Amino acid sequence: MASEKWGRDAINRVCTINRVCTEQVGNRKRDQIGCCVLLPTGKAALQAWQEFWQRGDRTFKLKIGVEAFEEELRVFEALVSELPTIARLRLDGNGGLSVQQAIAWLEACQHIPKVEFLEQPLPPEQFDTMRQLAEQYPTAIALDESVATLAQLQKCYHNGWRGVFVIKPAIAGSPSQLRQFCRNHAIDAVFSSAFETAIGRQAGLKLAAELGNCDRAIGYGTTHWFDQGEMEDFDQLWQTL
Numbered sequence: 223m224a225s226e227k228w229g230r231d232a233i234n235r236v237c238t239i240n241r242v243c244t245e246q247v248g249n250r251k252r253d254q255i256g257c258c259v260l261l262p263t264g265k266a267a268l269q270a271w272q273e274f275w276q277r278g279d280r281t282f283k284l285k286i287g288v289e290a291f292e293e294e295l296r297v298f299e300a301l302v303s304e305l306p307t308i309a310r311l312r313l314d315g316n317g318g319l320s321v322q323q324a325i326a327w328l329e330a331c332q333h334i335p336k337v338e339f340l341e342q343p344l345p346p347e348q349f350d351t352m353r354q355l356a357e358q359y360p361t362a363i364a365l366d367e368s369v370a371t372l373a374q375l376q377k378c379y380h381n382g383w384r385g386v387f388v389i390k391p392a393i394a395g396s397p398s399q400l401r402q403f404c405r406n407h408a409i410d411a412v413f414s415s416a417f418e419t420a421i422g423r424q425a426g427l428k429l430a431a432e433l434g435n436c437d438r439a440i441g442y443g444t445t446h447w448f449d450q451g452e453m454e455d456f457d458q459l460w461q462t463l
């Protein structure tokens with residue numbers, strides 16, 4: 223059963239969005255390009271994934287660096303033990319972890335293949351440290367806040383980043399330049415939503431279908447949060463992306 227925060231309306235809405243995503247990405251099959259579903263933090267995550275799973279979602283995201291590390295680690299361990307083997311879990315630090323915490327998370331993840339990647343563990347200024355950590359640990363690291371604009375994305379690429387790039391077309395800049403860059407460089411890209419309009423969303427999904435890594439779910443599965451009346455704080459909303 224979903225928690226109160228995860229009412230059936232929200233679940234129905236995200237499932238509808240996922241169906242629309244699937245239609246808009248054309249000939250890719252749903253199991254090849256699902257949406258990544260954002261789970262609530264804390265113990266609520268342990269129940270929330272189940273309904274999405276039953277509806278066909280396979281990739282989930284958990285925000286970390288929100289509660290105490292030990293508590294988050296407990297929830298993470300319980301979640302990965304419950305998730306079926308084919309599930310994928312993304313951990314997103316939103317640039318808010320310390321280096322020690324990032325290392326602790328990478329150590330916790332290193333023998334768990336269902337962890338797809340650790341997203342933006344450190345702030346963008348600590349690019350070199352993230353690059354070093356990406357070389358030292360088997361779990362992939364994804365850059366998100368570090369590559370918000372196309373110029374930043376290009377800079378990270380030219381500075382040697384070969385991990386995952388989370389691209390938000392709505393804020394990245396020129397779609398044609400973005401398309402050109404992605405075509406000229408074989409980057410591992412996950413396309414993700416920002417605060418786009420329906421038209422922006424459609425354009426983003428088109429780019430995702432064209433240029434994204436088809437082995438990874440797209441990051442357009444967070445819209446159920448927008449229906450939550452509680453989500454009025456802009457900063458809090460931003461953290462869900």
Ligand SMILES: [Mg+2]
Pocket residue numbers: 314316341342366367388463
């Ligand atoms: Mg993120």
